[in-house]
Amino acid sequence: MKRFFIILASVFILAMVTVPTYAAVTDQQKAEIDALNQQIVDLQKQIVDKYAEAGEISKAQADASKANIDQAEQYRQQYTQQNGAVAPVPGYGPGTGYGRGYCGGWGANAGGYYGGCW
Template sequence: MKRRLSVIFASLVIVTMVAVPTYAAISDQQKTEINALNKQMAETQKQIVDKYAEAGEISKAQSDATKANIDASEQYRQQYSQQQPGQIAPNHGYAPGSGYGNGCCGGANYYGGMW
């Protein structure tokens, strides 16, 4: 159950990481098409989450939280897709390596301290 939510969230992160740098090299028409596809993908992901909730694989609270994450990722993508080439979107502590307890295998949560 948690694994499925993790996979959904990871796919959102990957899409966001790939879409933002690619944005700089494309035309306005292509950006519009990509925006439409990203919105469609977000809606499809929410439908998938709803189906898991209907099947009893996840709770209503988990469903709501996951859909809120999907919305937040979409909002973040839209906000920072308008940047000029070369600008970097802030990670606000959500990306690996951004502080204590974050990231894959380090931080305060793994060994109980920084190292």
């Protein structure tokens, strides 16, 4: 029985040491993630431009929304630098940022999908 607990403890310690190694994000993966996030930012701005082009929002509202998108991207970059690339970024998970709908949100995450309420 004592041998069983020693083996179990060894396996547990080994698992605790190896899991962070596999969870580490490589520099190439970080670059790919940053490129994908930049594509998201560009697409969000294109969508805002299309709304302005269609007359759904004014030029001033589009500019404010795009400024909010830029500010959110800057925050994402700072947050991941401070907390690591694998840290969850506020606004990218369920119940925050994306998916709150038109002008949805509260507190620091107010603004919904496109970075502001027009």
